[in-house]
Amino acid sequence: MDAPTTTSSAGSDGSGGNSGDWGWFTPSRRPAEEQGAPDRQSDERAPSRPVNPIRPVGTGADRRTPVEPPPAPGPPGPGVSGPRPGDRRVDERRVDDRRVDERRAPGPATPGPTAPGREEHQRPDEAAPAPQDVRPGPDSPFAVPETASPDAILLRRTMAEVEPISDKVTSYFYALLFVQHPELRPLFPAAMDAQRDRLFKAILTAARLIDDPDILTDFLTRLGRGHRKYGTQPEHYPAVGECLIGALTRYAVTTWTDEAEAAWVRAYTAISQIMIDAAAEDELRAPAWWQAEVVGHEPRTHDIAVITVRPDQPYPFLAGQYTSVETPWWPRVWRHYSFASAPRSDGLLSFHVKAIPAGWVSSALVHRARPGDVIRLGPPAGSMTVDHSNDNGLLCLGGGTGIAPIKALVEDVADYGRHRPVEVFYGARNDHDLYDIDTMLRLAQKHPWLAVRPVVSDGPTNGLSGRLPDAVRQYGPWNAFDAYLSGPPGMIRSGVDALVGIGIPSHRIRHDSIEELAAAAE
Numbered sequence: 001m002d003a004p005t006t007t008s009s010a011g012s013d014g015s016g017g018n019s020g021d022w023g024w025f026t027p028s029r030r031p032a033e034e035q036g037a038p039d040r041q042s043d044e045r046a047p048s049r050p051v052n053p054i055r056p057v058g059t060g061a062d063r064r065t066p067v068e069p070p071p072a073p074g075p076p077g078p079g080v081s082g083p084r085p086g087d088r089r090v091d092e093r094r095v096d097d098r099r100v101d102e103r104r105a106p107g108p109a110t111p112g113p114t115a116p117g118r119e120e121h122q123r124p125d126e127a128a129p130a131p132q133d134v135r136p137g138p139d140s141p142f143a144v145p146e147t148a149s150p151d152a153i154l155l156r157r158t159m160a161e162v163e164p165i166s167d168k169v170t171s172y173f174y175a176l177l178f179v180q181h182p183e184l185r186p187l188f189p190a191a192m193d194a195q196r197d198r199l200f201k202a203i204l205t206a207a208r209l210i211d212d213p214d215i216l217t218d219f220l221t222r223l224g225r226g227h228r229k230y231g232t233q234p235e236h237y238p239a240v241g242e243c244l245i246g247a248l249t250r251y252a253v254t255t256w257t258d259e260a261e262a263a264w265v266r267a268y269t270a271i272s273q274i275m276i277d278a279a280a281e282d283e284l285r286a287p288a289w290w291q292a293e294v295v296g297h298e299p300r301t302h303d304i305a306v307i308t309v310r311p312d313q314p315y316p317f318l319a320g321q322y323t324s325v326e327t328p329w330w331p332r333v334w335r336h337y338s339f340a341s342a343p344r345s346d347g348l349l350s351f352h353v354k355a356i357p358a359g360w361v362s363s364a365l366v367h368r369a370r371p372g373d374v375i376r377l378g379p380p381a382g383s384m385t386v387d388h389s390n391d392n393g394l395l396c397l398g399g400g401t402g403i404a405p406i407k408a409l410v411e412d413v414a415d416y417g418r419h420r421p422v423e424v425f426y427g428a429r430n431d432h433d434l435y436d437i438d439t440m441l442r443l444a445q446k447h448p449w450l451a452v453r454p455v456v457s458d459g460p461t462n463g464l465s466g467r468l469p470d471a472v473r474q475y476g477p478w479n480a481f482d483a484y485l486s487g488p489p490g491m492i493r494s495g496v497d498a499l500v501g502i503g504i505p506s507h508r509i510r511h512d513s514i515e516e517l518a519a520a521a522e
Contacts, residue, residue, distance in 0.1 A: 152211045188229055192474070225279060225387075226379060308350045324336055329360075337404075382512055399491040402491070422447075470498075481504070
């Protein structure tokens with residue numbers, strides 16, 4: 001989901017993934033007929049593949065009414081038969097049992113962190129009140145604009161009702177998906193703790209944007225392209241839609257009507273079609289993922305390493321962007337990392353990775369990866385890139401490993417040849433955590449248009465003391481600068497507030513999605 005104050009990256013494509021028949025020990029390049037033709041003209045469009053209609057499981061009454069417990073086991077009596085083949089009615093006991101199983105599923109290799117136990121869903125009184133005209137409050141993220149279409153009004157009212165119990169709705173959605181469509185379970189990671197909210201939140205985000213076709217199409221196009229690496233196929237979309245409708249029917253007990261269901265079916269069908277078409281077009285130009293061999297592993301601190309990889313085929317990206325990474329030790333678990341340099345002539349890519357306690361991917365990359373290992377890269381994403389059409393200066397705030405894309409932006413300005421003022425504020429808790437300061441200072445010595453100021457929040461330092469946003473306020477003015485922020489979510493939030501407070505318009509403040517950053521902090 002894009003951050004509201006920026007021209008930030010999209011994504012919402014965290015965990016999941018499926019390599020199909022192309023695993024870690026198979027050729028790194030697929031046959032041409034499976035990859036799509038890379039030599040086709042870039043403007044060639046794939047034919048549209050209409051999404052199959054959504055058929056919600058059972059009737060609305062079926063999906064609301066719990067299934068009665070079966071009689072005690074015993075020999076069948078006269079005229080009693082088992083379930084009929086093809087009977088799709090939901091056994092809600094199976095859903096609840098599977099939900100518990102999925103939450104406790106162990107990781108594929110070594111025991112991973114488990115989510116704390118959650119209270120089981122308590123079904124509200126079946127004698128629920130009749131649907132009311134529930135309107136989200138003005139401070140709700142689902143507040144209804146005055147110009148909203150009838151469908152948007154219905155969608156937002158449903159979302160406002162389920163938002164306070166989103167954890168229960170999400171758990172039920174996935175349990176329903178895996179019970180009704182067990183063939184989709186291999187597309188997701190073995191442990192669902194990190195993945196649980198992402199797909200559902202992406203659907204709700206798209207529904208909220210239903211009256212903004214340009215923003216919606218851009219969001220879904222990137223989402224559809226990114227989902228290729230998970231093994232997502234057009235026939236999977238109706239299954240997700242059916243279970244979405246099933247989860248909303250069960251929990252939106254006040255706002256759910258036949259009209260609301262019809263609006264959600266229309267919205268989800270439109271959402272699916274955009275994503276399917278985007279994936280089909282992207283298939284003509286790029287692989288679903290890149291295999292990349294680790295060729296460098298440089299520890300900088302006890303928990304930070306610089307990883308350099310060589311992709312198996314050219315990898316196009318822009319300085320300031322990021323990608324998703326999957327390791328062979330945690331299949332189908334993807335995490336986002338920014339490129340630590342501008343595109344290089346040798347085609348190598350670098351990332352700065354900090355091992356998070358109990359972090360599956362980050363810990364594997366820092367403590368386990370070695371030259372010769374092969375990881376997998378998703379497509380590049382993000383719009384935190386330099387606008388070379390103007391001469392504005394760059395005001396860059398980098399915290400922790402967030403200095404990696406800032407370094408890439410500096411290199412991009414240098415490579416472009418137009419010398420523009422670049423001011424870098426590099427924040428850390430102490431001097432020891434300024435693990436890349438020597439590299440940044442060498443760049444400042446080489447380029448007179450670059451200034452680098454280290455900022456330390458705790459302990460003695462030879463640089464500036466205090467919080468990063470406070471340090472930025474001491475300098476300026478910044479009215480002729482575009483701002484770039486990269487670091488922990490809290491730093492970005494406070495940084496954006498500080499920059500807006502000193503007069504930088506929000507459309508000139510760029511950073512990666514705060515939601516993705518929070519999700520990536522495993």
